[in-house]
Amino acid sequence: MIDTQTVNVESAGLGRSSRRDRTITQVVPVTFTYPVHFTEHLFDPQQTLLRDILTGPEASGGQPPRVLCVVDDGVLAAFPGLEGQIQAYFAAQLDLTLVAPPLTVPGGERCKSDPDVVGRIHEAINAHGIDRHAYVIAVGGGAVLDMVGYAAATAHRGVRLVRVPTTVLSQNDSAVGVKNSVNAFGKKNWLGTFAPPHAVLNDRSFLTTLEDRDWLGGLSEALKVALLKDAAFFEWLEANAVALAARDQEAMDHAVYRCAELHLEHIARSGDPFERGSSRPLDFGHWAAHKLESLSNYELRHGEAVAVGIALDCTYAALSGLLPEADWRRILDVLRTLKLAVSVPELGSGTQDATNPTSVLSGLNEFREHLGGRLTIPLLTGIGQPVEVHEMDHDILRRAIALLEDVQAQASSLPLSSPHTQGVL
Incomplete structure (x- = not known):
């Protein structure tokens, strides 16, 4: 193909210098599709939504999808039985594999300001063989979802992330978007990626224990x-x-x-979902x-x-x-x-x-x-x-x-x- 292109240029009467100034313009159209579900009692064994998401058409054939779950410690404090409930849910699903007990991380902005927390998630992804056909599930507030999303997006150049937001702010805004980040140099969201999630699962039952603030x-x-x-x-x-x-x-x-x-409409229709402007x-x-x-x-x-x-x-x-x-x-x-x-x-x-x-x-x-x-x-x-x-x-x-x-x-x-x-x- 390169030789043919060279002959065409020379046959047009162009000199050798023009051959050093050639340009190939590449266009890569990419379409991202992800669902945002509104539900409740997501980890009830009788609730099939999560299983359906993880075993859908994109699941790799032959083996149950491998899942690493990361949970905000503030959510665990509000729902003391949640860790056991998550393990029981996956134990009841023969077509899913929870690779380890849920990994607990600190909630709030502290998790985004401590590089060691991201490192722990990277270590777990590596240790448990979470690849691009496996899943990381993040359960927590917006800061935890930002941080876990950043870790997932930078492992293997991106592993599948399922967000389970547990606050009003994360359910109505941050979790439904395409951004992931951590803080650095004393500045908010200085390190980050644009990486759409595999799915967002808004469970209204998590809102019941929130502090008024x-x-x-x-x-x-x-x-x-x-x-x-x-x-x-x-x-x-x-x-x-x-x-x-x-x-x-x-x-x-x-x-x-x-x-x-409204946030999803803007992301899809604004013409600048990855904020290049x-x-x-x-x-x-x-x-x-x-x-x-x-x-x-x-x-x-x-x-x-x-x-x-x-x-x-x-x-x-x-x-x-x-x-x-x-x-x-x-x-x-x-x-x-x-x-x-x-x-x-x-x-x-x-x-x-x-x-x-x-x-x-x-x-x-x-x-x-x-x-x-x-x-x-x-x-x-x-x-x-x-x-x-x-x-x-x-x-x-x-x-x-x-x-x-x-x-x-x-x-x-x-x-x-x-x-x-x-x-x-």
Whole structure:
């Protein structure tokens, strides 16, 4: 084939120098398909969903699929019998092989900040012969799923991952996407991969024991995607905020499902599922959230940080004249009805100098670096009406921070004409 190509070039009258400047353009179309199931009591021996997923058409013939299960220690604390239940489930399935008792890992951001935890999973994958036709099942919150996903994606250039998210935030957002990551260099998600899961299994029964802060914190991602993409969903959240705060399970089921649906639609239809561009529209409120998590040494949970980040960006948009005051009030009222803080001590920490790493404003440049291009921040011109900006005025951000501190300190929201905003509107 190469010789024929060379003859064709020379017969066209092109000289030898052109032969050194040839180009082959390769196009590799790839389609990823994975199901996101909503169920309950996943590890009940009578529940066939997990078995059906693991023994489906992609299972290797001849031998029962080999499975390594990794479980968040926080989930085990909330469900003391879960480890035995998982082993009993696989013992009852003759067409599956659990290669070892479930591997327990620390939950929360600590698992993403300790390279030894990823190393333990790599060691287990190696020791138990988990190959590309076997499975790693991750059971836990978003941080554990991120970390286990990173380990699975980097073993054998990628082994099959089944995610079993156990928090509101992971069921409605992080687990249904294609990203995996760990923290490094003091920065969130600095190491990571884009690797779609084999399947996502949302078991509503895991939500029943969540602390209130985890039950409510995950709703910040539902609010985020509603504000960006679905004004009707925002109105539903607004109308059902009291029920959600009171832990109404049916209301939460709808919130989780619709939030996951909107995230999946964006991944499939945005044209940039692996974020090769300089924009991440679904990271509304996240530039500040990631920095706040770091400044709190990850004591602040992701959903809580996102709530503050949403409040900050909405307040900034209102002070800048982008977002109507009435919409700003509605958004902050929903956040507070959901018992989510709009300000935390880390928001006002440091000198508020963007070059100072202890200031939340330094998160803008870290966010730009993470995107790999120019700064792109999604803001709102109305509910369900996003707009992208490429710079943010630091003075207005400082006013927004001061205003949110006042709002958090008082029982009722302050008007935008407070002393911190004079001369802006």
